[in-house]
Amino acid sequence: MSNSATPSATTTTIKPTDLRGILKYVPRFQDQIFVIALDGSIVADENFGNLLVDIAVLRSLGIKVVLVHGIGQQLQELSTSRGIPISDAFGTGATDAATLDLAIRASSRVSHVILEGLTQNALKCAITNAVRALPLGILKGVDHQFTGRVDRIDTEFILTLINKSIIPILSPIGYGPDGKALRVNSDLLAAEIAEALHASKIIYLAPQSGLEINGDVKREISMDALRALLKDQPDAIPESTRSKALHAIKAIETGTPRVHLVDGRIFDGLINEIFSSEGVGSLIYGNDYQQIRRAKRSDVRAIYNLTRGAVKREELVYRTQQAIEKNIDQFFVFEIDENLIACVSLYFYPDKPTLAEVGSLYVLPFYHNRGIGRKMVDYACMMAKERGAKTIVALSTQSYSFFTSALNFEETTKDILPEARLKLYEESGRNPKVLVKQV
């Protein structure tokens, strides 16, 4: 058991005064389905009670929650206490009859602990038999016996529960065509459930502080980068998180936009990951940003034409085609059917490498209010962070409230700008507001 259930210095705890910040997310998340996957060790951790309170908060904000749990730790403990050796603890290797028997016992126990905890928080829940499984069979000559793979998920059953405000609890035991139990890996199960329910997120709660790559926790990584890493340097990711990394990729490939890995032992970790812009775990993202790409030389004219109207209305600073071309490496564009419909630039100050500026943000009016502007800025912030920026600034004359209300930027003074940039600011005579955000 961990003793890290108290707030630690590394935890950004949300204060009651941040309620306004949280409420901003509510319309975005309302009625979305979040699959929360709990490792068996997290159910056994002393922070588990706090996690259930957090889940109650999510429910009260209109987020639909499905719980999937693992049993690895409990299965190993049962094996030790009863002196019965197990063939595999995690539902990935072969499951012999003795292991299956212990897995069923461990699973009943874990489901029951969750049921008790949800009841203490006045939440309705139901343990289900919604997962149909088939034996994994013989792989590379090894008969996996009672290890199963997910065949079908009774989505109608799960959705009926969710729509009646009942939290479905899914254990890592599936049922074969003959109704007999098969052991299923819970990371895989979470990915399959998310796909079947078109969930918007999976949140894996595990006893790790996120996705570690070569010893450092990576706060955000694209699915493509993670896939490449697993292929070329699998050892860069510790074995304990490799299964989650693989299943995160699978989930994103099959339509779940985001997968989070959060330390389930940290007080307020779940809530902070969802409701604070920095997060405390790791985010693996996919399709969200697939239409955004770095601009190429051949985009210069399109960027110039795209932003011309905004320049006329003094929303953006005038830039010649030559100026855009010279700085084309700083631009990102959003493409729909090979047409550029939005752009943003990201500039690093040579004399202050931890500071980056987001600018030239423009979305064609026809595409307004579809979340594209927000995505462009979020993406630019993410790229800036990957390159070592800690603070992002934006200068805006007419859309400053977009940055503050939709993107959590705060107004600051021009003194934050490095000397050379401040000089340009003064010379422009535009007097834009200076907005800032920590990443």
Ligand SMILES: CC(C)(COP(=O)(O)OP(=O)(O)OC[C@H]1O[C@@H](n2cnc3c(N)ncnc32)[C@H](O)[C@@H]1OP(=O)(O)O)[C@@H](O)C(=O)NCCC(=O)NCCS
């Ligand atoms: C500002 C701009 C980029 C927003 O793009 P968008 O794709 O429409 O924005 P999104 O769809 O991501 O975000 C929409 C949210 O922002 C709000 N919003 C959009 N424009 C806003 C503005 N000018 N001021 C305040 N809020 C604004 C919307 O009301 C909406 O809020 P909601 O999510 O609570 O409903 C776009 O209006 C634009 O290109 N404007 C002209 C150029 C400009 O001013 N650029 C900024 C230069 S720094």
